[in-house]
Amino acid sequence: MSVFPHLVAELGRLLEPALAESATAAAIVLFTVLVRLALYPLSRAAFRGATPVAGMLPLLLQLPVFFLMYRAFTSGGELLGHRLFAAPLGARWSDALGDGGPFGAQGLVFLGLFGAIAAVATWSAVRGRRAAAVAAAAAATAAAASAPAGPVGRAGAKAKAKAGTKGGTNAGAKGAAKGAAKGAAKAGTKPGAKSGVKAEVAGAGGVVALSAEQQEVMRKLGGVLPLLSFATLITAAVLPLAAGLYMLTTTAWSVVERIWLQHRKERAEEKERAEREVDRAVDREVDGGVRSSL
Incomplete structure (x- = not known):
C-alpha cells in the first residue's frame, strides 16, 4: 500500500472510536x-504573483495524491469496504441509483455530497x-489615467513649469528649509544636528493600462472562469465517493x-x-512651519 492510503487508514483507526464506520x-x-496545509506556502506565493500559471501549481502538485487515493478506493484493499x-x-x-x-x-449520501459541492461552487463563482x-x-481606471493629455492639459503643465522657475532664490531657500525641517521631523533630531536622512521614492503604480480589446477579454473570462467550479460537481458524479470527498474538501479549502x-x-x-x-x-505640518518661518 502506498504511503498516502496508509496514512488515511491510520487516521481512520484513530477516529474510529468516535465516528465508527464513517x-x-x-x-x-x-x-x-493536511495536504493543503503543506501546499499553503505555494498557494500564498501564487496569490501574490496573481498569474494563472502560478495559480495552477498547487493543483498540479495535488494530482499524484489524488490518483493514489483513487486507486486505493477502486483497486481493492482494506479501504474499499469502509463507508x-x-x-x-x-x-x-x-451504484447508488441501482441500489434504491x-x-x-446511498443516494441520499451522494445528494448531500452534491449539495455541498454545489454550494461551494456557487460561492466561488x-x-x-x-x-x-x-x-x-481597475484596468479601465488605469487606462483613463494613462491617456495622453490634451492641448489644455499641456498648456497648463507648461504654465506650471514656467511659474515654478520664477521662484529663484526664495524657492530654493524655502525648499532647503523644508527639506531640513522634514528630515529633522522624520529622524527625530534637531535641524542643526548631523544625521543621515533616508530618502524614499514613491514609484509609479504597478497597475498596467489595458487596451479595450484586452479589457473585453478579461470581462469574458471573468464571466466564464468562475463557472468552471461546477465541473467538480460533474466529476464527483463519476468518481468514487472517496474521491468526491477529497474534491469537496480541497475546493472548499481553496x-x-x-x-x-x-x-x-486588504489589511496590508x-x-x-x-x-x-x-x-x-507630517509634510503639511512641516510645510506650514517652514512657511511661517520664512
Whole structure:
C-alpha cells in the first residue's frame, strides 16, 4: 500500500472510536486538509504573483495524491469496504441509483455530497465574478489615467513649469528649509544636528493600462472562469465517493484560503494607506512651519 492510503487508514483507526464506520471518510477530509496545509506556502506565493500559471501549481502538485487515493478506493484493499453512513467509499453515483435510486440510503449520501459541492461552487463563482468586475474597473481606471493629455492639459503643465522657475532664490531657500525641517521631523533630531536622512521614492503604480480589446477579454473570462467550479460537481458524479470527498474538501479549502489571503492583502493595503496619510500630515505640518518661518 502506498504511503498516502496508509496514512488515511491510520487516521481512520484513530477516529474510529468516535465516528465508527464513517471514520475513514473523516480521515479523508483530515488528510486533504493536511495536504493543503503543506501546499499553503505555494498557494500564498501564487496569490501574490496573481498569474494563472502560478495559480495552477498547487493543483498540479495535488494530482499524484489524488490518483493514489483513487486507486486505493477502486483497486481493492482494506479501504474499499469502509463507508460514509450507508454508502461505501468506493461506490459511484451509478451504484447508488441501482441500489434504491436517488432517494435511497446511498443516494441520499451522494445528494448531500452534491449539495455541498454545489454550494461551494456557487460561492466561488459569485466571488470570482466580483473579483473580475473589480479587476476590470481597475484596468479601465488605469487606462483613463494613462491617456495622453490634451492641448489644455499641456498648456497648463507648461504654465506650471514656467511659474515654478520664477521662484529663484526664495524657492530654493524655502525648499532647503523644508527639506531640513522634514528630515529633522522624520529622524527625530534637531535641524542643526548631523544625521543621515533616508530618502524614499514613491514609484509609479504597478497597475498596467489595458487596451479595450484586452479589457473585453478579461470581462469574458471573468464571466466564464468562475463557472468552471461546477465541473467538480460533474466529476464527483463519476468518481468514487472517496474521491468526491477529497474534491469537496480541497475546493472548499481553496475558496476559504483565497478569502483569507485577500483579507490579509486588504489589511496590508489599509496599513500602507494609513502610513501614507501620516506622512502627508507630517509634510503639511512641516510645510506650514517652514512657511511661517520664512
